[in-house]
Amino acid sequence: METGEIPSDELAGGFSPYLTIESGQTYRWTRSDGELYSGRRAPDAWYELAIDGEVVRVRSIETGLEWRSTTDAAPILRRRLRLDDDLDRIVDAAPDDPLVERAFDAHRGLRLVADPAFDTLISFICSAQMRVERINSMVDALAREYGTEIAFDGRIYHDFPTPAQLARATETELRDLGLGYRAPYVVETARMVADGEAHPAEAREMPYEDAREYLTRFVGVGEKVADCALLFSLGFDEAVPLDTWIRKAIASRYPECDRGSYAATSRAIRDRFGGEYAGYVQTYVFHHLRTGAEPVEPPT
Secondary structure, eight states, X not given: OEEEEEEGGGSTTOOOHHHHHTSSSOOSOEETTSOTTSSOOOTTOOEEEEETTEEEEEEEETTEEEEEESSOOHXXXXXXXXXXXXXXXXXXXXXXXXXXXXXXXXXXXXXXXXXXXXXXXXXXXXXXXOOHHHHHHHHHHHHHHHSOEEEETTEEEEOOOOHHHHHTOOHHHHHHTTOGGGHHHHHHHHHHHHTTSOOGGGGGGSOHHHHHHHHTTSTTXXXXXXXXXHHHHSOOTTOOOOOHHHHHHHHHTOGGGOOSSHXXXXXXXXXXXXXXTHHHHHHHHHHHHHTTSSOSSOOO
């Protein structure tokens, strides 16, 4: 076992594992107390991740972050949890907007994640009309059933399945795991990637709207799911997924941004949220509203 720390003075603007991992943008982690997405903080709990053949555990301590792993976990954590982002600069660049300011003040330390592109696409295919805790259980079931086992510290963890591993699943098997109508979408998308027909990572070098259009070629991927993959795995910090909570915010707080089509509304709310880091703003506002920190309706 390897162990180490990342000091707090290397985390510009702070970092909260709880806010980042349980904010509805990543479904690859588990929590050592089994209370992921319970809404209850547990300062001593470890967040655990099996990824790329390694296992990583991380938790907050008074002086920063403590980690334990099968390898040197610092580079993995810095990349996957975007620990090198300057949150202070991102907050300073946010628009002068009361809702945005309250969201940043209430949830400071929340960072965007950078998950693997295939894992993220499959996770958000599973997300349609589902609560975040249910999505997490689906992703966990896929890993346990089809992913590679990794032994660490007396326990067995499961990496997320590769495209080839997941492509061998049948629709019936995935329905039995609880994926419902999403099962054929997952199987066909995995097959497309495994066969080399397309890969979500290819969108990384494209202009933003072209990248979103490219991702919609995968079965079960619409514009919102594509935006989630762009924001949470491919580095498009300007992406604003128009999920239920953001649409409610547009209806009640920013009605001028409703332009009818997804593409036009997306452009308008991206501009309203500051452009370059609009996806950061979106994630804070989404978490703020989803957790009931304040009502969606504007104050009277």
